[in-house]
Amino acid sequence: MTDGEVAVVGVGQSDFGELEGQRVTDFGGRAVREALLASGLDSDAIEEAYVGNVASAAQRQTGVVGQAVLREVGVTGLPITRVENACASSTCAFREAYRTIRSGERDVVLALGVEKMTGVPTDVALRDMSGASDAEVEGPMGMTFMGVYGMRANAYADRFGDVREELADIAVKNHSNGLANPRAHLHLDVDREDVLSSRMIADPIRLLDACPMSDGAAAAVLARGEVAERLVDQPVYVDAVEASSGHYLDGDLEYWREELDERVSRRAYREAGIGPDDLDVVEVHDAATIGELMHYEGLGLASHGEGASLVRKGDVMLDGRIPVNPSGGLKSRGHPVGATGVAQVCELVWQLRGEAGKRQVDGASIGLAQNSGGALLGEGGVSTVTVLSAR
Amino acid sequence: MTDGEVAVVGVGQSDFGELEGQRVTDFGGRAVREALLASGLDSDAIEEAYVGNVASAAQRQTGVVGQAVLREVGVTGLPITRVENACASSTCAFREAYRTIRSGERDVVLALGVEKMTGVPTDVALRDMSGASDAEVEGPMGMTFMGVYGMRANAYADRFGDVREELADIAVKNHSNGLANPRAHLHLDVDREDVLSSRMIADPIRLLDACPMSDGAAAAVLARGEVAERLVDQPVYVDAVEASSGHYLDGDLEYWREELDERVSRRAYREAGIGPDDLDVVEVHDAATIGELMHYEGLGLASHGEGASLVRKGDVMLDGRIPVNPSGGLKSRGHPVGATGVAQVCELVWQLRGEAGKRQVDGASIGLAQNSGGALLGEGGVSTVTVLSAR
Numbered sequence: 001m002t003d004g005e006v007a008v009v010g011v012g013q014s015d016f017g018e019l020e021g022q023r024v025t026d027f028g029g030r031a032v033r034e035a036l037l038a039s040g041l042d043s044d045a046i047e048e049a050y051v052g053n054v055a056s057a058a059q060r061q062t063g064v065v066g067q068a069v070l071r072e073v074g075v076t077g078l079p080i081t082r083v084e085n086a087c088a089s090s091t092c093a094f095r096e097a098y099r100t101i102r103s104g105e106r107d108v109v110l111a112l113g114v115e116k117m118t119g120v121p122t123d124v125a126l127r128d129m130s131g132a133s134d135a136e137v138e139g140p141m142g143m144t145f146m147g148v149y150g151m152r153a154n155a156y157a158d159r160f161g162d163v164r165e166e167l168a169d170i171a172v173k174n175h176s177n178g179l180a181n182p183r184a185h186l187h188l189d190v191d192r193e194d195v196l197s198s199r200m201i202a203d204p205i206r207l208l209d210a211c212p213m214s215d216g217a218a219a220a221v222l223a224r225g226e227v228a229e230r231l232v233d234q235p236v237y238v239d240a241v242e243a244s245s246g247h248y249l250d251g252d253l254e255y256w257r258e259e260l261d262e263r264v265s266r267r268a269y270r271e272a273g274i275g276p277d278d279l280d281v282v283e284v285h286d287a288a289t290i291g292e293l294m295h296y297e298g299l300g301l302a303s304h305g306e307g308a309s310l311v312r313k314g315d316v317m318l319d320g321r322i323p324v325n326p327s328g329g330l331k332s333r334g335h336p337v338g339a340t341g342v343a344q345v346c347e348l349v350w351q352l353r354g355e356a357g358k359r360q361v362d363g364a365s366i367g368l369a370q371n372s373g374g375a376l377l378g379e380g381g382v383s384t385v386t387v388l389s390a391r
Numbered sequence: 392m393t394d395g396e397v398a399v400v401g402v403g404q405s406d407f408g409e410l411e412g413q414r415v416t417d418f419g420g421r422a423v424r425e426a427l428l429a430s431g432l433d434s435d436a437i438e439e440a441y442v443g444n445v446a447s448a449a450q451r452q453t454g455v456v457g458q459a460v461l462r463e464v465g466v467t468g469l470p471i472t473r474v475e476n477a478c479a480s481s482t483c484a485f486r487e488a489y490r491t492i493r494s495g496e497r498d499v500v501l502a503l504g505v506e507k508m509t510g511v512p513t514d515v516a517l518r519d520m521s522g523a524s525d526a527e528v529e530g531p532m533g534m535t536f537m538g539v540y541g542m543r544a545n546a547y548a549d550r551f552g553d554v555r556e557e558l559a560d561i562a563v564k565n566h567s568n569g570l571a572n573p574r575a576h577l578h579l580d581v582d583r584e585d586v587l588s589s590r591m592i593a594d595p596i597r598l599l600d601a602c603p604m605s606d607g608a609a610a611a612v613l614a615r616g617e618v619a620e621r622l623v624d625q626p627v628y629v630d631a632v633e634a635s636s637g638h639y640l641d642g643d644l645e646y647w648r649e650e651l652d653e654r655v656s657r658r659a660y661r662e663a664g665i666g667p668d669d670l671d672v673v674e675v676h677d678a679a680t681i682g683e684l685m686h687y688e689g690l691g692l693a694s695h696g697e698g699a700s701l702v703r704k705g706d707v708m709l710d711g712r713i714p715v716n717p718s719g720g721l722k723s724r725g726h727p728v729g730a731t732g733v734a735q736v737c738e739l740v741w742q743l744r745g746e747a748g749k750r751q752v753d754g755a756s757i758g759l760a761q762n763s764g765g766a767l768l769g770e771g772g773v774s775t776v777t778v779l780s781a782r
Contacts, residue, residue, distance in 0.1 A: 064477055064765035064772050067636045077638045077654070080773070081483050084473045086455055092472050096487065103494030245458045247468045263468070374455035381455050382471070 005225030006101045007235035008388065010039030011346040016216035016334035017185040018118040024056055024217070028069035028114040031217035031339075035110070036073070039221040040231050043074040046221070047106045050097045051082045052090025052113040053338040069114055069217075084338075087287065088243070088373030089113065090218065091341030091384040095241040097222050107224045113339035114217040146210055149288035150202030156290065157204075159305065164204055166308040167289040168195035171208050173311075174286060174325050177318055178332025180359035185214045185334025209289040214334030218342035220349070236349045236388050239272035243384040260383045261298025261370065268368070268385040269300075276300040279322055280364035281351045283344040285372040286329040295370050296324070299385070318359060326351060326359045344369035345386065352390040365390045396616030397492045398626035399779065401430030402737040407607035407725035408576040409509040415447055415608070419460035419505040422608035422730075426501070427464070430612040431622050434465040437612070438497045441488045442473045443481025443504040444729040460505055460608075475729070478678065479634070479764030480504065481609065482732030482775040486632040488613050498615045504734065505608040506727035537601055540679035541593030547681065548595070550696065555595055557699040558680040559586035562599050562722055564702075565677060568709055569719025571749035576605045576725025600680040605725030609733035611740070625744045630663035631778040651774045652689025652761065659759070659776040660691075667691040670713060671755035672742045674735040676763040677720040686761050687715070690776070709750060717742060717750045728764075735760035736777065743781040756781045 012034025014027035036043060051066030066080040083093040090113025097111040157163060172192055178184040190208060198208040228235035244267075246260040269275055276299060284299070286292035296307040301322060310316045316324040327333045327347040330340060348367035350356045366389045374381025403425025405418035427434060442457030457471040474484040481504025488502040548554060563583055569575040581599060589599040619626035635658075637651040660666055667690060675690070677683035687698040692713055701707045707715040718724045718738040721731060739758035741747045757780045765772025 064636075067765060067772060070636075077635060079634045080476075080636045081487070081634075082475045084475055085471075096472070099494065099496065100490070103490065103496070105490065105494070243470045243472075245455075245461075245467060245469060245471045374458060381458060 004102055004104055006098050006222055006238045007225055007228035008220050008238065008345065008349050009223045009228045009232045009235055010035045010037070010041070010221045011219065011349045012038060013183055013218040013343055013346045014216050015183045016214045016336060016343070019116070019215040020119060022215070024065055024114050024116050025069050025072045027215065028112065028217040029072035031114070031219040032069065032073045032075070032110065032112060035219035035221050041108065041221060045108050046075050046078065046110045047108050048078055048097075048100055049075065049080045049110040049112060050093035051080065052084070052093035052111075052341060053082055053115060054084055054086060054089055056114070056116065065114060066112065069112065075110070085382045086373030087285065087335070087337045088341055088371045088382045088384050089338040091241070091344070091369070091371040091386060092243060092382070094220060094342055094345055094386065095243055095384065098238050098241050101222055101224050107227050109222050110219065111222060111342055112217065112219045113342040115336035115338035116215045117213040117336055118215050144202070146202040146205050146288060149290050150205045152294065153204050153290040156294065163293065163308045164196065165192065166311040167204075167209055167293060168192045169311050170286065170289040170292050171195045171331055173317060174329040174331040177326050177359055178328025180357065181328045181333060184328045184332045185212055185216070186332050188332070205288050205290065211287050211330035211335040214336040216334060216336035216339045216343070218339045218346050220342055220345050234353045234390060236352050236390055238386070239274075239389050240268040240387040241384065242268040242271065243382055245382050258294050258298030261295060262300070264383045265299045265370070265385045268387050272387040274366060274387065278366055279368050281326060281348065281361045281367040282322060282324045283327060283329065283347055283367070283369040284324055285340070285370055286325060286331050287335060287372070289331070291372070292324065292329065299368070299370060318361065323361045326356065326361055341369070341371040341384065344371060345388070348388045352388060395493055395495055397489050397613055397629045398616055398619035399611050399629065399736065399740050400614045400619045400623045400626055401426045401428070401432070401612045402610065402740045403429060404574055404609040404734055404737045405607050406574045407605045407727060407734070410507070410606040411510060413606070415456055415505050415507050416460050416463045418606065419503065419608040420463035422505070422610040423460065423464045423466070423501065423503060426610035426612050432499065432612060436499050437466050437469065437501045438499050439469055439488075439491055440466065440471045440501040440503060441484035442471065443475070443484035443502075443732060444473055444506060445475055445477060445480055447505070447507065456505060457503065460503065466501070476773045477764030478676065478726070478728045479732055479762045479773045479775050480729040482632070482735070482760070482762040482777060483634060483773070485611060485733055485736055485777065486634055486775065489629050489632050492613055492615050498618050500613050501610060502613060502733055503608065503610045504730035504732055506729035507606045508604040508727055509606050535593070537593040537596050537679060540681050541596045543685065544595050544681040547685065554684065554699045555587065556583060557702040558595075558600055558684060559583045560702050561677065561680040561683050562586045564708060565716050565720040565722035568717050568750055569723025572719045572724060575719045575723045576603055576607070577723050579723070596679050596681065602678050602721035602726040605727040607725060607727035607730045607734070609730045609737050611733055611736050625781060627740045627743050627779050627781055629777070630665075630780050631659040632775065633659040633662065634773055634775040636773050649685050649689030652686060653691070655774045656690045656761070656776045659778050663778040665757060665778065669757055670759050672717060672739065672752045672758040673713060673715045674718060674720065674738055674758070674760040675715055676731070676761055677716060677722050678726060678763075680722070682763070683715065683720065690759070690761060709752065714752045717747065717752055732760070732762040732775065735762060736779070739779045743779060
């Protein structure tokens with residue numbers, strides 16, 4: 001691999017939420033147009049595209065969804081490849097875009113994530129999400145995603161003590177951040193008591209511990225370093241995109257051990273030449289609040305069993321030492337599964353360019369995004385870690 | 392991009408057909424094990440994997456299907472990425488594997504294609520296949536895949552005259568070849584009259600003009616040239632893998648114009664430094680017989696309107712000038728949609744190594760595979776062309 005630098009030159013994101021009456025091509029096209037505009041590029045500058053999406057074809061919206069969305073914006077006659085890795089689909093699309101430029105094969109590549117989860121029958125949407133697990137084996141055991149998060153939270157508490165209040169405070173923080181994000185799905189002003197008294201989903205995970213199902217799209221235009229510098233004033237450099245599946249820890253119920261996050265993030269830190277202390281802003285996969293807390297530890301922001309202390313000390317608040325999920329995270333921004341990874345990239349780019357408005361993290365120059373996907377027991381799915389920087 | 396050579400060191404294919412009672416992990420694992428064995432590699436030699444699959448999660452088999460299949464054979468803790476591009480999914484997975492090695496980033500990468508289409512309710516399978524088109528717009532118009540092949544056949548006949556007998560002869564040829572392929576789905580001894588009297592599906596496409604829906608898996612292990620030469624006696628070199636979406640020829644009903652095939656194949660020929668006359672063996676996407684005939688023209692094996700002459704002269708027969716679909720093609724080998732692309736690669740590798748048994752094309756040293764996928768009108772989906780050679 002050549003050592004050519006790669007930068008994000010422009011990003012775009014549709015509103016996330018229940019986009020009633022809108023097709024994937026509508027809001028997908030909107031995200032791409034915004035990213036092109038921010039990049040100062042016409043649609044014919046795109047040489048290749050990778051598209052993250054989980055269930056568009058299955059839910060009878062449209063097949064070959066990348067081609068359908070890109071046709072809307074006049075991007076035709078090029079290689080368009082859909083990438084799927086459950087809730088990490090669009091980070092994996094972003095990773096392919098990054099590597100395609102880094103190898104020297106292309107100068108300008110688009111990464112798009114798009115998903116419509118509302119407006120289809122709920123049972124179809126739920127079936128397709130459960131399809132991210134092993135539907136023949138885990139499904140009948142009741143191993144839904146929130147069920148597993150509940151088991152993890154209990155195993156964690158068993159080892160390290162009760163963290164229910166800190167989990168609630170994570171939800172409060174992310175909803176507070178989301179109030180400053182006009183594109184977020186859930187604009188809720190909630191306090192700890194609201195979270196702790198919300199409906200139980202999978203003990204101890206309550207409704208307000210869990211992210212919503214959303215519609216939405218996010219897009220990023222990546223370019224070779226020299227091209228990026230000609231195009232925009234503030235290219236945001238891609239310093240690492242790492243991904244791995246887990247090792248399927250058969251029979252190992254130590255859910256607290258985020259071996260996968262650790263392995264992937266250590267590789268990303270090495271690739272980027274930084275450590276966790278160098279980070280100014282972080283986006284993590286908080287599909288449930290316990291997920292965010294465990295990612296603190298997996299990413300090395302806190303040692304094992306100490307994640308909750310970051311919450312108690314206020315470190316992860318917008319004005320704290322290491323703000324996590326300034327966008328509102330999956331919890332508030334929403335979780336259109338195939339779009340979440342690139343939406344994290346959008347947030348980091350806005351933060352690193354100083355364009356994040358009321359949720360801006362002061363002076364942020366290095367950011368990290370962590371995005372998880374897929375199967376459940378033993379972390380068999382995928383974790384991805386992306387490091388971006390402004391210079 | 393570096394100019395490092397990439398070779399296929401081993402391939403494997405499960406039986407194609409109605410694999411009753413078998414999960415994707417069963418026959419997927421079998422294909423991977425065979426490919427590893429042929430490569431002389433243990434499972435831990437695989438550094439990264441790309442997996443082509445269309446509908447496993449949607450049909451409630453398993454999500455993150457690549458991780459699930461590879462776990463069966465002990466391949467865990469590495470980047471595993473599912474790639475979907477309708478019926479060309481696994482060629483697109485093969486393409487990513489090829490580029491990942493070619494860039495210098497990895498030495499050994501697996502490409503897998505796997506699909507289970509039988510044993511699920513037929514309406515679910517049909518819905519998921521129609522999902523490869525635009526289910527909201529084209530679906531209600533009756534634009535099924537065979538419907539479009541019928542329209543193409545009629546448009547072709549309108550311009551170039553009746554080719555129904557030659558289409559039947561293509562089915563006869565492919566079924567004859569498939570009789571010599573023990574892994575083929577349909578072992579049928581049919582003649583022209585059988586085809587021309589079979590049930591009408593979408594005039595003029597009859598049942599015996601159309602491929603079946605199949606279960607199956609195919610795997611290929613790719614390695615950097617120098618690594619490949621150490622591993623096996625007969626590496627098969629990857630000289631080109633090209634892919635593109637179409638231009639959506641709005642309102643242009645000249646279906647006969649295979650602009651997409653032409654564009655992609657010309658690029659592949661240039662990349663490989665060959666022309667169509669240099670080919671010894673070809674596999675094409677004969678989901679319907681008219682598809683095979685039009686691919687002859689798109690690939691430059693015959694000029695426009697002259698595809699039928701290759702059939703009449705016997706050129707495309709197993710002992711002809713340019714044998715097409717010695718495996719039996721989609722028509723006889725079967726069409727587990729996510730596995731077809733890598734299955735074409737398997738066939739070419741066996742042919743180029745002289746391991747194809749009773750269907751061996753004498754002295755074959757350069758082979759081409761063409762695989763199509765996705766949306767319908769105006770060739771908006773994807774076409775891929777792969778060139779392999781023995782040296």
